[in-house]
Amino acid sequence: MAVSSTAHPSADQRTDLNTDLSIDLTGLDYDFLHYIGRDPAGLRRIQTFYLPFFAGCSQVVDLGCGDGEFVMLLREQGIDAAGVDADDKVAAALQAQGIPFIHQNVFDYLASAPSASVDGLFCAHLVEHLPYTDVLALAQQAYRILRPGGRIVLATPDVRSLYAHLETFYLHFGHVSFYHPRLLCFLFEHAGFTDAQFGANPNTASPLLLPVQALAKQPPPAAPDSDSALRYRREIPPQGGSPLHRLSHFVKGWLARWLVLPFTDSLAAAAHDRLVRIDDNLVNIAQALQALNGPYECYATLRKPQPAGDLAAEPAAEKAI
Secondary structure (H helix, E strand, O other): OOOOOOOOOOHHHHHHHHHHHOOOOOOHHHHHHHHHOOOHHHHHHHHHOOHHHHOOOOEEEEEOOOOOHHHHHHHHOOOEEEEEEOOHHHHHHHHHHOOOEEEOOHHHHHHHOOOOOEEEEEEEOOHHHOOHHHHHHHHHHHHHHEEEEEEEEEEEEOOOOHHHHHHHHHHOOOOOOOOOHHHHHHHHHHOOOEEEEEEEOHHHOOOOOHHHHHHHHOOOOOOOOOOOOOOOOOOOOOOOOOHHHHHHHHHHHHHHHHHHHHHHHHHHHHHHHHHHHHHHHHHHHHHHHHHHOOOOEEEEEEEOOOOHHHHHHHHHHHHHO
């Protein structure tokens, strides 16, 4: 099919082009993530932050599990966990490691999973690949397959982080949209979830502006006392042992003590005050920059509410234990 070089192809032409090219996307995401460099130890450190959210869960599914690091973390905690991912190369890697895995598209899995079949769902860096309509569909299906009281945790690039904008979000070809954690809370509450919480993962501190971050944490300089303040030496060194030299030394010392030192002390005090003000301004600037450059990953977590009867019975069950 010929396409004019002077005009953009129409939507139909683009569809035909894609069909003619027969683009093979198999393993593309897996290859890209390994191309930019995977750090399993760093990823475990980041995802360890989310483990406490699943305390008490017996069965958790990681939607879009990638290399399965979080599945392994959960299983190390004694939780029955499995991953879901459609990538063929992910499937081969996880099967080789013996990691429980469902080789399926996330939405196909959600549609086929029985209702109230799991009590925990984890979605790390999935929603930013989806338009908001698909995020709503994700919320509705997640609500269906979670047991009452079950929890979902979503992790995504933090739109409030400078580093996320400059380095992480636009690095991946599949990213569609940032999602503010409050927006995620709204979308999932719209599907029926409650007990929404959100925040930033402190284990994803931005590597940008590290000297500025260190400056923001430094305490201000302490004001010197009168004896240790910056000043010229109080003692005028003697220049001889004769009576005339001793008299001259006494006069010079007296003049320095009563005429010179008060002037130099005031200069030193003024210089110190000015330095303190400069330091305060630098710390304020550093704190402002740090606020723009917080952790590059945020999260939202919500629960599927329990029926009112179960809520009423829960304290009695706890008391019996």
